[in-house]
Amino acid sequence: MINIWRLTKIQLLSSFGLNKALHTRDVKERRKFLLLSSGILIGVVMIAVFSFGYSFMMAQAFEQIGRMDLLLAVMMAVTSIIGFFTTIYKASGVLFGFKDYDLVMSLPIPTSHVVASRVLQLYALNLFFTVMVMLPAGVVYAIKVNPQALYYLFFLIALMFIPLLPIIAATIIGALISWISSRFKASRMISLILTMVVIIGVMIGSSRINGNEQALVDMSTQMADMIFKLYPLAAMYVDAVCSYRMGPLLLFITNSMLAFILFSTILGTRYKAIHTGLTTSHASRKYTMKPLKTSSPFRALYKKELRRYISSPLYVLNTGIGMIILLVTSIALLFISTEKLGQLIEIPQLSDYLSKMAPLVVSLFVILSCTASSAISLEGNNLWILKSSPVSKKSILLSKVAVNLTVTIPVSMISCVMLMISLRTGWIESLLLLVIPLIYACYSALMGVIVNLKLPNLEWTSEVTVIKQSASVFVSMFTGFISIVVPCVVLFLLSHVNGNLILLGIGAIMLAVCSVMYRYIQIKGEKLFQAL
Incomplete structure (x- = not known):
């Protein structure tokens, strides 16, 4: 675990330029980092305020039908779908498309640890968005319901595991796309086409779900049935947080952790082969000398x-x-x-x-x-x-x-x-x-x-x-x-x-x-x- 933590920390520090900003003596670099941090903070506040307002409007509708638990279920489903959607097309870049591959793979650590650190990097980025959306929703729920003290503990614990399974599912799809495309000569083009097909398929499927049912209009129990059917973990989450039940909470955490460990182990066994296939160039035909062309x-x-x-x-x-x-x-x-x-x-x-x-x-x-x-x-x-x-x-x-x-x-x-x-x-x-x-x-x-x-x-x-x-x-x-x-x-x-x-x-x-x-x-x- 210490190897995974160290790799993840180094990757996150280098991704956001924090390491350079913390140790540089250049005044201009520090000023740029300060301005960027201020801009990010403003953006975070804007998203949090929007999330709070949207959650408050939904809470008023759910309160009328006595189903406040739907608020957390809907917002959890939204964050999971967004995390899944955005991770599909960036998973390949985080997992395989890094320039220090030779340096990292030469370290005396198992390949599964490298994969785990890369998935954790995706997890950390998506957790940031999850907190921005779910925390205001949790505050609105607390204001409307006035729950017991266990609610706050269970809410914060479950919050850490919400993005894990959607990210792993999206990463599996991204890894499969990369592995399938690596079997062909034009691997990058095949990967691009497959990823576009998956994304467009998700968009069309989401639009059909939103258009077929009137659950979003009448705010009835049909909405809960639809969400829980499409994403069973939402039912575990709602039972754990809203009903203060330890069993569903442990089941929710266990499923997320087992999926993470199993995924890292399995992908670790094929990781080098996939990376080699993605980075190997193929000659489509025998080279023949042709007249050189000039241009401006x-x-x-x-x-x-x-x-x-x-x-x-x-x-x-x-x-x-x-x-x-x-x-x-x-x-x-x-x-x-x-x-x-x-x-x-x-x-x-x-x-x-x-x-x-x-x-x-x-x-x-x-x-x-x-x-x-x-x-x-x-x-x-x-x-x-x-x-x-x-x-x-x-x-x-x-x-x-x-x-x-x-x-x-x-x-x-x-x-x-x-x-x-x-x-x-x-x-x-x-x-x-x-x-x-x-x-x-x-x-x-x-x-x-x-x-x-x-x-x-x-x-x-x-x-x-x-x-x-x-x-x-x-x-x-x-x-x-x-x-x-x-x-x-x-x-x-x-x-x-x-x-x-x-x-x-x-x-x-x-x-x-x-x-x-x-x-x-x-x-x-x-x-x-x-x-x-």
């Missing part, structure tokens, strides 16, 4: 950056899932009228809201699909090659912007055309629906490059650290989210003003911001890049 420096850099993007399934999934959801939703709206959808979710004015907010809704998905915020950091210890290459540093940075635009613009434009058809927008609304997301795509790409220049992470050992946990990704996503929220608030506050005029003004402001950022890259970009 920018085009060569763009092709190189695009190949780097496609070669990482985690990179593609993390930055492309927003575009996938946008495309699937746009296709679905062609077959489901907004009026019918509004009646289904009990929002009669949904059609009007979508018509007015459609450009910003599409732009939100564009913001969530920023590749540039981690593009420089992913160069890692190979950055010196770009820095010493005889090309303009502006071209290097703009090639990363171009890849970001390649990912977001085509899908967003196709989705916008389908939204025009389903929403039956006028010509002015259609024009805004096309232009606003285009401007936000440029804004997101330029902002991502600038933030990554300011907050690089070049000392990573796993791509997950850069793609999902780095400061530049967090800051870029947060600023992008603010750039969407503020216009939405303005539209609601100025509902008596023509919405098209407001969107036109928002587009003009964002276009001016893009011009300033492009000029900043032209003037300061090379200096910042060389200083990395």
Whole structure:
């Protein structure tokens, strides 16, 4: 156990840059860490407040039917599903895609301990989210029910084990996808396709569950039956926490721990084979000499950056899932009228809201699909090659912007055309629906490059650290989210003003911001890049 704990601690410290921040004497690095910590704290508070408000509204409905236990059951199911969903496509990167594999595997410790430490890293990250969601829900339950003292003890103990089994289930799927794809020559592409299929399958299955039953409407015992049937551990959890029963609590903990130990042991026996299969390259055909082709420096850099993007399934999934959801939703709206959808979710004015907010809704998905915020950091210890290459540093940075635009613009434009058809927008609304997301795509790409220049992470050992946990990704996503929220608030506050005029003004402001950022890259970009 001591080996597992030490490995996990080292991985977590390196993942978040805590080790460097705690021991560095550079004032700028400490200031960056302080600002990032403040931003994360604000984000945590916002999520906790939202969770408390959402739990309080549900508690009022559950209180009327005398089923307050459903509050904890629903929130536990939500955190488990989110943990399962997000772990599927990052499990492979944490388990197999780390650069210090040779160093770690040469240590005199069993392979199962290495696997256990990697799974524990996923557990620690998901536990953080679980606490943010479940703790406010537990507080609301305590306020409404005024339970016995055992409730608080059982709640805190069970809280530690909620994310464990969903993470293990998702990790098994991720490991199977990696193992199956390693049997083929194009292992990375097969892994990407299989993971997308699983994620889309989960999305479709979840939508069917939400749409088939009226449990979410009438808040009856049918909801409890549905949750407990789909996830039996929820029944154990509710019995243990709400009824103060020691038996279900021990059963809940035992199942989680046994699953963790069994998974680590079994995966440990095939771990080296899977890793070897994933990192082995295959020659698809015999090499033949062909005439060399030349291209402009920018085009060569763009092709190189695009190949780097496609070669990482985690990179593609993390930055492309927003575009996938946008495309699937746009296709679905062609077959489901907004009026019918509004009646289904009990929002009669949904059609009007979508018509007015459609450009910003599409732009939100564009913001969530920023590749540039981690593009420089992913160069890692190979950055010196770009820095010493005889090309303009502006071209290097703009090639990363171009890849970001390649990912977001085509899908967003196709989705916008389908939204025009389903929403039956006028010509002015259609024009805004096309232009606003285009401007936000440029804004997101330029902002991502600038933030990554300011907050690089070049000392990573796993791509997950850069793609999902780095400061530049967090800051870029947060600023992008603010750039969407503020216009939405303005539209609601100025509902008596023509919405098209407001969107036109928002587009003009964002276009001016893009011009300033492009000029900043032209003037300061090379200096910042060389200083990395």
